[in-house]
Structures are given as C-alpha cells and as structure tokens.
Amino acid sequence: MTLAIQIVQFVLIISILVILHELGHFLPAKYFKTKVEKFYLFFDVKFSLFKKKIGDTEYGIGWLPLGGYVKIAGMIDESMDTEQMKQEPQPWEFRSKPAWQRLIIMTGGVIVNFLLAWVIYTAMLASNGDTYIPSDSLKYGIVVDSIGEQLGLKTGDQILRVDDKKTRKFNEAVLDIILGDEVTVKRDGQEITVPLSDEGKETVFATQGKNFLGYRSKAIIAKVQPESVAEQAGLLPGDEIIGVNGVDTKFWDEFRSKIGASANQKLDISVLRNGTTEHLELTVPEEGIIGIELDLTDLRVTDNYSFLEAIPAGYNRTIQVLTDQIRQFKVIFNTKTGAYKQVKGPIGIVELMPEKWNWIFFWNFMAMFSVWLAFLNILPIPALDGGHVMFLLYEIISGRKPSEKVLETGQIIGFVILMGLMAVVFGNDIWNIIKKFL
Template sequence: MEIVIKASQFILSLSLLIVLHELGHFIPAKLFKTKVEKFYLFFDYKFSLFKKKIGETVYGIGWIPLGGYVKIAGMIDESMDTEQMKQPAQPWEFRSKPAWQRLIIMLGGVIVNFVLGWLIYVFLMWGYGERYLPNENVKDGIWAQDELATDLGLQTGDKIVSIDGKKIEKFDQLPIEFINGNSYTIERNGEKIEKEIPVDFISKIVDRGKEAGSFISLRYPFMIGQIPKESLNAESGLKSKDLIISVGETPVKYFDQAEAILQQYKGQKTTIKVLRDGNEVSVPITVSQEGKLEIVPGSVSGKDLEKLGYYQLADKKYSFAEAVPAGTHKAWNTLTSYVKQLKKIFNPSTGAYKGLGGFISIGSIFPSEWSAQTFWSITAFLSIMLGFMNLLPIPALDGGHVMFTLWEMITGKKPSDKFLEYAQIIGFILLLTLLIFANGNDIFKLFK
C-alpha cells in the first residue's frame, strides 16, 4: 500500500508538471498562429492509451511515462518528422515565424515551470507558514554520531557557524549545505575553526548507503523506551519515558553524555536520577560489561524537546503580502541549491554522479501517507528542477532550441534543417544515455 501511495503521488505530480510545461509551449504557439498537431501526456510510440482530435490538434495520453510533448508543425523535435521539413514552408509553421516568436514559444515551458514552482511556494508560505529549528538555537552543538560526520572533521558539541561563508538559518538545511559546500566554519570550545569539506564527501555518502541527512544529528536526552525481560535492569524500577538526568554523581543532559559516562561503570552498580512526571527519582541500576543499560531508548518528540527546554522552535505565519517575498526566497534558494548539486554531479572527483537517480529515486521522496503540504512542496521543487534541466543548452531540450535561435538572432544565420536534425539525434542519444544511467543507478541500489 505504501508503494501505491508513493507511486500515485509521483504520477500525479509528474502529470501535472508535464501538462503545464507543454501548455507553456502550446499557448504562445497558438497566439502566434502556429499549427500544433499534437498535445500529449507521455509518449505514444506506436499507439496511444487515449486520443481525441479537437480542431487541428490531437490531444492524447501515451503509454511511455517518460515525459510529454507538443508537436508543432514545421519544427524538428522529438517526432523527427523530417518528411514534413522537405515540403515548402507554410505560413502556419514554426519555421516560418520570426525568430523572436520562436524564442518565446520555446521558452514558454521553462517559464511555466519556474513560475509554477514560485507560485506554489508563495501559497505554501501563506497557507502553512514555516515551523523550523533555527540553527542558532542549537546552543550545545550537534551530535557527531556517524562516521561521515567525523570524516568531515566534526565533533559532538560543535556549533556550525557557516558553510562557504554563508550563515545557516535553519538546522535542517545543514545536510544539503554540506553536500553543496566546499568549506565550513565551526565554533568549538569558544574557538572558531575553518575546515575544508572533502571533495569525495558525496561519494562516501553514496557508497555507505546513507540518507542525505543522516550524518548530522541533534543532541537529544536519554529517555527510557522498552525494558526487555532479560535485561540486567528489568527489576531496577526503571519505567518507560523516564528521562535520565544524572549518572552516579554526574549530571547529564544528552544521550551522548549519559552513554559516555556509563562506560566508566562497566560491570558495576550505580544510581541514576531520572525525571518522571516532573519529579526527580533515584533508581539503582546495573551496567553491563559493555557499558550498557540493556534497554531500548525511547524517542522524544520535537514538541516535548521544546517543552523540556532543549530547543526553541520558530513558528512563522505570513500574510499574503509577506508570503510573496518569502516564497520568492524559497524558490531562489531551491534553484541555486539544485545548480550547485548539478555542478557536483558533473565533477567526477566528487563521485556525486553515483548518487544520480531516476524514477525510483524521485518517487521515493514522496511520503507514504498523503500530505497536501508535502505533496505541493515536492511538486514545487520538481517544477523548478525540470525548468532548469530543460533550459540546459543540449539539443533535444528546450535549451538547445533556444541556443540555436539565439545564435540565429545574433549572427543573422539560421542553422540548416539537416544540422538541426543531426543535433536533435545527438541530443536524444545523450538524454537516453543519461536516463539509462540514472535509472540503472536506482536498480543497482535496490540490489545492493
């Protein structure tokens, strides 16, 4: 059922983005009296799941869910309809239109993608606001519990001041900023220290199968969860949801502190103090030879952490007028972050190419339960991502057509149809290779 919910959201989001992107080409084409022969969601090689002709345009749904297209008369595109191009140019064809009109038609799709992403972020800010943990409120620093954190040069208790000289406002931004960044500044024992991010850091994340955010953690208290019957402390008097506040005579605030102090009592008996229903209670315990209590730690919700005074969350609400700049800031940060990630992918020394994913990776980012806020947030991200990808100057993408049209406008020389045909083929091969590689990565990860 979880897979069905994820897949349904993915298909819905993808379909919406494809239709609106192609509508961005369709509308200016019709405004400039250019004939649009087909408008398709997904590709229809050999046959269609559905099609209906309205006016001069056939609207349909294909069976290959790799995108969509509008077939504009007199244009070398995905259809590779070279026979049409051998005929004399007609006034309603794309090739007969002035360069500036052709440029607008080709830019229409990516403009829709960028505007759609921005609008979604604006309305999300207006409707939901933001609730997050300010990085400056992490007073006692991070927990470097993962080997990847130590590879970065982090230690438990480090306060992360900035990455690439940029102050980080939200704690949950840290993982992606480390992935995109080259250097960072921390505060350790009152001293500011600058460190380089290893070039192959992303490669290490991929190789170890780590999720992007798993190498940096908040420090949280040691709460008792379950106490197995075979535990040394099954009869100690410990109860579920007890919060450890001291071990022996040493006060503790965080799990990592309690864990370290318990190592000093290996194979011994001692007393711990716990916070239970607002009261301090002393409990005699036995520490195993491995320095463990032999219990299952419990989880503490963000609301409880805030109530206990560990972290103070920010809760921002926006009027519509305030949501516009907030949404614009969010959209811009999303775009710049994605561009940084793309640069890392094209730099072989980072190993980021190994993390490139296809449909499985994209589908997996959707939650297993429906959440309108999360769905639209992911859709906004994908819209901006698709807009930028389509703008890359690669033949077969909108950016390739834009590049050739700009060349024509600057030089006054229009590329020949034969040149455009070969460029389209090369671009299609490049995209197909990238598609196979990305989805091959997904399959490899599944088996791994």
Template sequence: MEIAIKLFQFILSISILVILHELGHFLPAKYFKTKVEKFYLFFDPWFSIAKKKIGETEYGIGWLPFGGYVKIAGMVDESMDTEQLKQPAQPWEFRAKPAWQRLIIMLGGVTVNFFLAWLIYSCLSLFNGETYTDLNKFTNGIEVTSAGKKMGFQNGDKIVKVDGKPAERLENTAINILLGDNVTVLRNGQEVTFPVNTDGVAEVLKQKEAKLYLSPRVSMVIDSLASPASKASGFAVGDKIVGINGQKAAYFDEVNTILGQNKGKTISVDVERNGTVQTLPTVSVDKDGKFGVKIATKDIVKSVTTNKKYSFGEAIPRGFERSIEALTMQVKQFKIMFNSKIQGYKNVGGPIAIIKNMQVNKAQDGSLSIDWTWFWGFTAMFSVWLAFLNLIPIPGLDGGHVIFTLYEMIVGKPVPQKILENAQMVGVIFLLGLMLVIFGSDIFKIFAGKL
C-alpha cells in the same frame, strides 16, 4: 496499498507538471498563429491510451509516463519527422516565425515551471508556514557522526555560515554543506572557517539510509528508566548526567563514548539532582554499552523546532526565495554528480527511487493517506528541477532550441537545417542513453539491496 498511493502521487505530480509545461509552449504558439499538431500527456511510442482531434490539434495520453510533448509544425523535434521540412516554409509553421517569437515559444515551458513553483511555495508559506529545525536553538552546538568529523566538524561546533551565507535551518544547511566549499563554525568561542573535506561527503552519500550526519548536541537528562538495573543503580527520572568515572561527560556523545569503552563493567556516574551533584558508585554497563536509561528525545526535537508564519505580503517574496533556493540547490548538485572523488553519479535515482521516497501519512489505526503538504512541496521542487533540466543546452531539450535561436538572433542568419537535424539526433540519442543509465541505476540498486 502504500505503493499504490505513492505511485498515484508520482503520476499526479508528473501530470500536473507536464500539462502546465506543455501549455507554456502551446499557448504562445497558438497566440503567434503557429500550427500545433499534437498535445500529449506522456509519450506514445507505437500507441496511445486515448486521443481525440479537436480542430488542427490531436490531444492524447500516452502510455509512457516520463514526460509529454507538443508537436509544433515546422520544428525539428524529438519525433525526427523532417519530411515537411523539405517543403517551402508555410506561414503557420514554427520555422516561418520571427526568431523572437520562436524564442518565446521555446521558453514558455520553463517559465511556467518556475512560476508554478513560485505559486506553490507562496501558498505553502501562507497557509502552512514553515516548520524547521532551528540552528540558532542549538545551545550546545552540534553532534556529528564519523562522516561529519571527516568533513571537518567537531562535537560542540555551532554552525554560523556555509560558503559565507548565514546558516539558520538544519534541513537546508545539512544539504548545502554537502554541496558547498567551506563552513564557518563557532568553536571554543572563536569563529573557525574550514574547507569541506570531500572524503566525509563521499561517506555520507554512500550510506543506504539518509542518516543525518549532524544533529543537536543534547544533555543527558533522564526521561525514563528502561531496566531494573538502572533503578538499582540509583538513577531517578530528571537526573542530569554530568560525569563518569571522574571524567566530565555532560552530553550524549561524551557519555556514549565512555560507555563504549566500559562494556560489561561497573562504573561511577555523577548526576545533577535538585541542584546538587551526587555520585552513583556502582552502575552496571551491559555488553552493548548501555546502562538502561532513556533521554527525552521528543522534548529535544520540540526545543529546537521553529514554526514560522507568513502574511500574504510576506508569502509571495518568500515563495520566490524558496524557488531560487531550490534552483540553486539543483545546480549545485551537478558539482557532486561529476566529482570523480565523491562519485555522486552513483546516487542518481530515477522514477523507481522517486516513487519509493514518496511520503504517506500513517494513522494510528493503520490507515494511509496522502501528505498533501509534502506532495505540493515535492511538486514545487520538481517543477524547478524540470525548468533547470530543460534549460540545459542539449539538443532535444528546450535549452538546445534556445541556443540555436539566440545564435540566429545574434548572427543574423539561421543555423543550417542539416545541422539542426543532426544535432537533434545526437541529443535524442544522449537523452535515451541517460534514461537507460538512470533506470539501470535503479534496477541495480534494487538487486544490490540499496533501494
């Protein structure tokens, strides 16, 4: 049932994006009296699920859910149908239209994608606000994993800037650091700027689970006693651990390190109780480095969480900002993807990985439902992603057509038809190869137990 809901979300999101993207091409084409032969949701090699011709256009649904297309008469596209191009150009063909009209038709899809993302982000900001982990509330700084330490962080650092831009939200900042060049932190009362070490980035990306490499540094305030031994040692709910064996140990990372060094031993623990420090002289540490107490993690999460509300007037510019942030993040990801040391290309995921990571709400009674806030956020992000991908100047994508059209507008004459056909063929082969690599990556990860 869960996989069915995830699959439904993926198909619904892709359908919305594809239909609106192709409408972005279709509407200006019709406005400029250009013949549109086909309008398809999903691809239809060999056969289609459904089709109907209305006027001069055949509308249909293909069986391969990896996009869609509009087939515009007189245009070299992925269908590689060049027979009509051997005839003289007709007034209703794409190639007969002025370059500026062709440019508008080509840019229509990515324009719709961007404005769709802007609309969704604006609505999410208006109706849901934004809930995020607020770095400004990390009063004790951050706690980092071994990967975080490799990147250059130290426990207790307070993140101030990433690449010179203020850092406010943990969720965005954690990703921006992976994509960035340098970080500024407040360390021992002084600002320190250091380059992000790519060895640490590579370690984060190699992790199978998306374990956050930095988190709030928390005090050891006891929420509950999980074992009889902890009660016998003298612990009480509300105790704040401040030292072990005479060493200062006020935070989880400090306590955890010392406990790891004293597995199976008896230690003394200093706790702050009712404003005074007391020493518990005989505390047993088990073979796993635990002494049977739990801290209030839910309270910690609440203490660093901020929910920001937006008025209508604030939501619109915020929606634009979020769209630009998403676009910037997509562009930066190419830095990781093509970095030979980080080898980010190994973490590229295709449709299988996307479907697996779709979010589903799970109620206490076990029932499942769609998390619509997450769904629309994903759709907005994916819309920006499609806009960016389609603008890459590769023949076969909108960006390739745009480059050739701009060349014509600047030079004053069109690119020769044969060059367009050959470039389109190269682009189609490249895109098919890219799809095989992405699918192959998903399949490999499944068999390797990494997906």
C-alpha cells in the same frame, strides 16, 4: 499498500508538472496561430493508452511515463518528422513565425515551471509560515556519526559559517556542508575551520547522507506511543530523561545510543517530571525501539507571512532552490565524491515519497521538482527546450537561420546525450535495488 501510495504521489506530481509544462508551449503556440498537432502526457511509443482529436490537435496519454510533449507543425523536434520539413512552409507552421514568437513558444514551458514553484511556495508560506531550526542558535551544537567525523566534524560543534558564509537555517547548513569546501565551527570555545574532503563527501553520498549530521537536543518526550514499552514503563509526554542506570544522560543522542546498545536489557531511567526526579524501569525490546517521540519545540521557530509578504518570500525561496540545484552540479561532476552514483531516476524518486499521504511534502516536492525541470529544460542541449532557445538566439543575433541539416544533426546529438544520461540514471536505480539484496 505503502508502495501504491508512493507511486500514486509520484505519478500525480509528474503528471501535473508535465501537463503544465506542455501548456506553457501549447498556449503561446495557439495564441500565435501555430498549429499544434499533438498534446501528450507521457510518450506514446508505438501506441497510446488514450487519444482523442479535438480540432487540429490530438490529445492523448502515452504508456511511457518519462515526460510528455507537444508536436508543433513545422518544427524539428524529437519526432524527427523530416518529411513535413521537405514541404513548402505554411503560414500556420512554427518555422514561418518570427523568431521572437518562436522564442516565446520555446521558453513557455520553463517559465510555467518557474512560476508554478513560485505560486506553491507563496501559498505555503502564507498559509503555514516557515518553520525551521536556526543553525546559528543551536543551544547544544550538532551531533554527528562516524561519517560526519570523517568529514572533520565533532558532536557538540556549533556551525558558524560554511565557505565563510553564514547560514540561517540548519537544513540549509547541512546542504551547504555537502556542497561546500570548508566549514567554520566553534569547538571547545575556539573557532576552527575544517576542510571538507572529497573522500568524506564520497562516504556521505554512498550512504545517501543518512544521519551523518543532526542537532543536539535535550531528551524531552513529546509523545508516547500507545501500548509501547515506554508507556508500560510509565513514561509521559513532558518527561525529560536525565539519566540511564545512574549515568547522566543530558542529550537525546546519548539516550538513543544507550537504548540502541541495550537490546533485551533492563534499564533504570531517570526522568525529571514537574521538578522532581523519578526512576522508571523498562526492558529494551530486540529492535531497540521503546516508542517515544522527541520534543523539539525549544529549537524550532516559525516565521509567519501575510499574503503580500509571502509573494517576495516565495520568489526568494524559488531562487534559492534553483541556486542550490545549480551548485549540486559541482559535486555531481566531481568524480572523487561519487555523487553521480546517487543520481535518482523514477524508481529512486518513488522511494523518496512518504509511505503515508502527506500534502505538505507533496506540494514542497512538486515545487522543488518544478524548479528542477525548469533548470534541466533550459540547458543548451539540442532536443531540450534550451537547445531550441540556443539556436533561436543565434538566429536573432546573427540574422540567419541555422540550416535544417544543422537542426536535425543537433536534435540527434541531443537525443543521444539524453539517452546516455537516462541509461546512467536508470542504471543507478537498478543497481541500488540490487545492492539491497546482496
């Protein structure tokens, strides 16, 4: 059932994004009186799941969920309909329209993707505010595992700057560290600059960055799961765990490590409750989970926005997401980091979906992915929107149209590049699944 929920979330997000992106091409094409022959969600290779012709346009749903398309008359696209191009140009065809109209049609999908992200971020900031943990005011510093230590960090460090730039939010600092060259921390009262090695990043990417860097906090309980070991021992929300078996345990990471190493053992837990220290006994189960959740209210802050304030804030969030995605290419194309091995396709992305329906995740992911689609589509690769834009800009600047032969060749080259990239992405997905069973 959980897999079904993950798949439904992913398919719904992709479907909305594809439909809106293609509408970005479809609406200006219709406005400029250009004939649109097909409007498809997903690709209809050989056959379609559904199709219906309304006016000049066939609307349908394909069976291959790797995107979608609109087929515009008189345009060399992925359909490679060269027979149509041999006929005399007609007034309703794409090739008959002025270059500036064709440019608007081709950039429409990218513009819609960008605007969609901006609208989503604006709405979420206006309704929920922005809750985060400030990276520059962590009371107890960071906590790292062996992978974080390989990067040169130590538990208790306070992050001051990454690449000489201050980062306001902790989650942004984590991304900056992955993408950066050096980090400046405060350690034992001294400022230290730590170079971030490619070898350390390779380990981070190989483990998909799980738990390599976190924030230190006191072990204050927010919630106790019903019928759990913790409830049976008498632990209550609001309790602060301060010791285990007589040894001071100030922080959550220390307590978690002790629990993880004490399967089937009886422990004496010291807790601070209403100003009084109490001792409780519990036996740690085999799986090392006792059933408590951490209280982070002393670390989190929330910035609230009115609707008018949320508009520029939503725009800034969209630009920040776009900037971060562009920066990731620096790491992906650095073979020493091995980041290219972790690029995910549809199978890998489904695994990122929450196992329970989560609307906040849903909209955040849609906005992020919408920016990602805008960025990918505007790349100057033939067969993508950016490839068509590249040829149109050449035409506008030079005053000469590229020949149809050039456009056809470019389309074929772009298609080969895209198929190669898809092969790498799907190969990563399949290999990551195989590794789980090795």
